[in-house]
Amino acid sequence: MKNTMYRVIGLMSGTSLDGLDLAFCHIYEQGGYWKFEIRETQSVSYTTEMKSKLKDSIHLSAEELLVLHNEYGTWLGEQAQSFINEFNLDVDAIASHGHTTHHKPEMGLTFQIGSGQHLANACGHQVICDFRTNDVSIGGQGAPLVPIGDRLFFGQYDFCLNLGGISNVSFEKNGKRIAYDIGQANMILNHITQKIGLNYDPGGEIAGKGALNPQMLQELNALEYYGLPYPKSTGYEWFIEKIVPIVDATEDSIENLLHTAIHHNCHQIANQIHMNKTKKDNTLFVTGGGALNTFFIEELQVQLGNDIEVVIPSKKLVEFKEALVFSLMGVLRLRNETNVLGSVTGAMQDSSSGVVYLPC
Template identity: 70%
Template sequence: MSGTSLDGLDLAYCHIWETTTGWNFEIKETHSISYGEEMQAKLKNSIYLRADQLLQFHNIYGSWLGQQAKDFIKEHTLEVDFIASHGHTTHHQPQNGLTFQIGSGQHLANESATKVICDFRTNDVALGGQGAPLVPIGDQLFFCQYDYCLNLGGISNISFEQNGKRLAYDIGLANMILNHITKKIHLDYDKGGALAKTGKINKEMLDQLNDLEFYKLPFPKSIGFEWFVEKVVPIVEGTKDSIENLLHTAVHHICDQIALQVKAQKTKTKKSLFVTGGGALNTFLMDCLQEKLGSETKVVSPSKTLIEFKEALVFALMGVLREEQKINCLSSVTGAKRDSFGGVIYLPA
């Protein structure tokens, strides 16, 4: 799994099984590989590449993923049925029938000498869906005891049950804006939100962010890096203030939008919000979110392993469901014409 926050590659070795009472999982081994400056820059700027250059990078990155997987398997002496790979999203324009995750499945399979299941989003987009978010199938099958499941990666997204159906959508910003700000002082991220905590709100910036058109759109809806570059970066770059104040303002914006969405769902008096993704490790953000939600919603954070590797776990589940030819893309979430099982299978040559 490689996410929009561009912090690195997550690998998780998962055991997934089904019983008469439902689906179960165990995360047995994990490893994160931080991207070097060169790889981070290549991934970030890949949306500007010509088609032939992008496809070349797609193949190179696929081989690189295969090498990382092979090393991981060898180091832990793992017995692997297949590799389920999300890849890295470079283009996401469902309104144009387009989504693209680089990391060629064939190159990955050849390099790792292992069967690969990848390209989980394209089929849903071809069926008229958003192709995102996809993690809600994991929320439904693994974490249904919580009223809401919130993921704080580069983007924030939420899922919940309503009238017997799983609903989910991208809320808006999360680590993407925070990491963009910290890069100005050559920091990969604001650990625990320590810098953000010391800042103050810049009201003009907060108002501009909260007024973004995307927040007014009905769901299903999703965003990608292109939206961030076009709509958000100009606001951040146009605000002359300290790094601490920019971060503080961004955290309040993120929490404002999440709180609005949770409070809009009139389900019951006491609610639980299960939070995973890198943003769940930002103590200041989590405290701010709990404060804005109030006592009627309890913010629940699991183990550090689950916080960091939940998305990788869910894409492993999606691979299992694809292998079993069972639904892994929910039309109630994406807006597609029908439920489907997404994923393309590649065998090593």
């Protein structure tokens, strides 16, 4: 008989390079539905050295990348063990997203560093990781993965939007879960603020003081990716190749660059929501760091209009939803149940993805 209560730590490192999120979650079934409790959380900021290593990892040789893969796996295990010790946690498993360094599903390629075996050995617990590779091997994009959590945990909302480094959306259509990466969210904003030595713009205060740069907005909105049909996904490579050159070539104030970037983000998000809504009044559930950017959310509501209600949950859920969902994905993998949806990724079929590592 399968367990109905699982105590899992979810580990998440996103494309925005903010750091590592850890969430100790109780995942359980009740009345035929999956439920959760986020019991303890912690965020570990990356050192300047670690952030630089992760940011530049795309340029490493194969040998150098594998060395970083193992080192980062050990570091993840050490952070997990420290988290367990600090809160005296009783843990069944650790589900780790790893950190994406390469994502080119059209070439059958995706790679998340953070060796599962090194992670398991460093913390002494079983680990589930490498959630994307199997999906890519059967024709999928390997992304987005979070929609399984949207369906099982947050199905009462018409749309689920995540504003991390990139923006992605999830919704039900004709009995299937549809999800894909819309485009930019925090990566472009953080890139701009770093020009003046800030990691980010708290609450969008700087962006709110700016004005629109029509030329930059037009160039960003004209990017080919936005016109592609789903399923589709994007990542750091696209950001570097397509977004950064436009931003860096625009001579304007930081306030105006941020203001324009948020307008661009909201325009693309609103386009996708309006295109896929099937009734008059809708709810949009928003999580990820961008949900805490007041100017971003205010502008998004303006562009969405009055018939779409933006719902922002508790700060804990905003910040740790992805870590929570990877906990769920780990549980589903241990049960050999579907945790990646083919309707979302474009794969030939649903799958129970992830590799299980046991400590030695």
